[in-house]
Amino acid sequence: MPDSQITLLTRDGARIEVPCASGDTVLDAAAGAGYHLPAMCHQGTCGLCHARVTSGSYEMSGYTESLLPGRDLGDVLLCRCTPEGNVTVQLPCREDQIPRHQIPLRDAVVERIEMVWERAVCLSLRLQPHDELGVAADFAPGQYMELAIPGTGIRRAYSLANLPNWDGLIEFLIRIQPGGQFSAWLTGQARVGDTLTVRGPAGRFVLDEASPRPRCFVGGGCGLAPILSMLRHLAEFQDSQPVHLIFGANQEAELLPESEIAALRAGLPQLTLTLAVMNPGPAWNGFVGTAAAALDASLAPGVTEPDIYVCGPPKMLLAVEEVAARHGLAGRVIAERL
Amino acid sequence: MFCYQCEQTMRTDAGGGCASDKGVCGKDEVTADLQDLLIYQLEGIGQYSTRLHALGEADAAADSFTLYALFTTLTNVNFNRQRFVDLIAEAARTRDRVRDAYLAAAPGAEKLGGPAAFQPFQTLVELQPQTKIASLAAGAATFGEDVAGLRALVLYGLKGVAAYAHHAEVLGRTRPEVAAGVAHALDFLASEPSDINALLEEALALGKLNFGVMEMLDAANTGSFGTPEPTNVRTTPIAGKAILVSGHDLRDLHGVLEATKGTGINVYTHGELLPAHSYPKLKAYPHLAGNYGSAWQNQQLEFAAFPGPIVMTSNCLIEPQPAYRNRIFTAGPVGWPGVRHIGDGNFAMVAQAAKALPGFAETAPEKTILIGFGRDTVLGVADTVVGAVKSGVVKHFFLIGGCDGAAPGRNYYTDFAEKAPQDTILMTLGCGKFRFNMQDHGTIGGLPRLLDIGQCNDSYSAIRIALALSDAFQCGVNDLPLTLVVSWFEQKAVAVLLTLLALGVRNVRLGPTLPAFLTPAVLNVLVDKFGIQPITTAEADIEAALTRAA
């Protein structure tokens, strides 16, 4: 239950209602509802998020007072304004100017279906022109989209494995689940040229690019898709921060193909790679155990503490979070559940 | 981190300065510290360069690198930590080269210490502890706030000089005395100066140098694109694919126009690129469609609503919102982590993005504003202007120039323009004008009352107009019925202010707040020597200006 309601009025007369939890600022509450109002310093100092509360009571604290000569008239800085009950806020902008996080629905046509490795299919789609979005494939590496099986309304979410581009190309790495409906469609009926609806991008599993720390990616199976997108992005931007990829598999056959490893290394020369296999054959001389165990081993004392990105099944996430907590890195885990 | 270089710096009871883990502008601690370290290295390059220049030699690439690197550290230019790791490595290589050239040219010369001898590590992790050596806060603790503040004044003025000189250089203009002047100032800072008079003198010398730099930039702009002329600029969109170019760099705008020739894509200017429409060789491109949006601090709203790619060619960049992060590009000295950078002037990818994005669906009813009153245009009607003053039709000139910013207190400038009496002429430059340039200010003596001189980069034009007026009236600039109302935000404005002081211009109204790096003692000196005044209210300041003139 929201604790109060905020009514945002735009300069062109639109009314936007957003719920506000107790203690949240107007800026946070609006962002929580998908409205990203302009803001720069987030500390009551720059004045960019100024607006006027026209009704309701609120608390303003920790800001530069000279920024608000009209304080008595209800002028506020939204990053420091905490509603005490319902409030109405007059914004100094038009509705169409407010960056809005909407999850768009679009058509896409199948371009390629290819078995890339053990039980993993690469599905490439091309987005069709959209009134507001054109043909751009605009997403943040790490995000996912929902794909609907044509004619059924059944939707499944898959992470994007490629990079944002202007050609409208989106790529997914899909694990074939025996008995899965999407898997059945993909391996049975799907044909190049089929059209399906896709909804996205969505998701908060994205890179913290401003972080100065090394990055450690932990994934297994198709949990690699969003991580691949992130790694490709870092390669494209010639990022030189240390990167460690820990890829976990049950058997050697489920590991990433050599060609994929070579491509990653070409773009990210600083990449270190740990392949962790649970039940290897006799010839295996790499790490034996889970991806979480490999992470544990890599976090030796003296190593610069990394940000940890993990994508995989719930069990793996739990194990990784537990390892991170043991190393005092609980706040550094950025996770996506498969 | 400690940074107090701009107007919006954090101000607390303990004094001014962004000193937490993030500045008001969004610059993080790591980036801020790396920027300080880079400047420290540039001082080291300056130590050798200035000696090389004295021997009649120069390393043109080092001089050019110095300008560019200084520019990256201006407010709202480059937030990309990784970029600074690379620049620090490049600075070390450059220093080695200049040192070797100097030692070759002056055999037996002593090896220099201080910044000149500094050896940076290579990775971000190793560099972080090294940045302490360059910390500004440490300087203040040792030499006192007055000295630290004056050193900051010199450094920030120098950054402004470098930014203007870089803009001129990309259009092919350099001057040996500029490179030598910049090297000299860096060498001066490397010597840890603590004499107040020497510091003030250096600041004024930079102001003088900057006058030459702005003259050079003016020649670069007009030489490349023709003389600005009065032009009506469309401020409403036209249906079709669209690119928005922001910042100050005319050459980058030209590059975008070339890359989109004949493609049907319309190019719009944003913020400080508005004056581009008045240059004959730029407005000759039929697809330079209009001006979109307003000043920099509104970019998050304006860029989010813009239906095409955006190119940021110089300051001022604010954290790109997710809504447009993939379709904003940086160029030149600008950078943000995870935002595509175009370092080679090839804007093909921007054109490709414009084709993929929807563009404007509809043409809005046409609205225009009149710009293009550079010095040639204004001086072309000098007789009319002088006549209008002599006959009493025009009582006073206000130059309301400088930067805009987010603080609501900047409404002062809107008020000022609105409340200035009808028998006054308003001249403006910089992006501060967006606070009043969409209003109709009427005409006077056959001239528009609001004359838009151009970018902050066109301050030279404004100074030339003032000098020409003082010629025509046979009086000093300070005796003209002219008041300068300067709104500052970043370091280019500091350079322009130093230029005004160096030229002996007095009684500048400076706002919206005074620089945090100037201590009360230093401010007193500036008030005594140059009559610098803080703003009060628009009404009172207009009144004071008119009384002084009368």
Ligand code: SF4
């Ligand atoms: S540039 Fe300005 S806002 Fe940014 S850190 Fe420095 S003083 Fe603070």
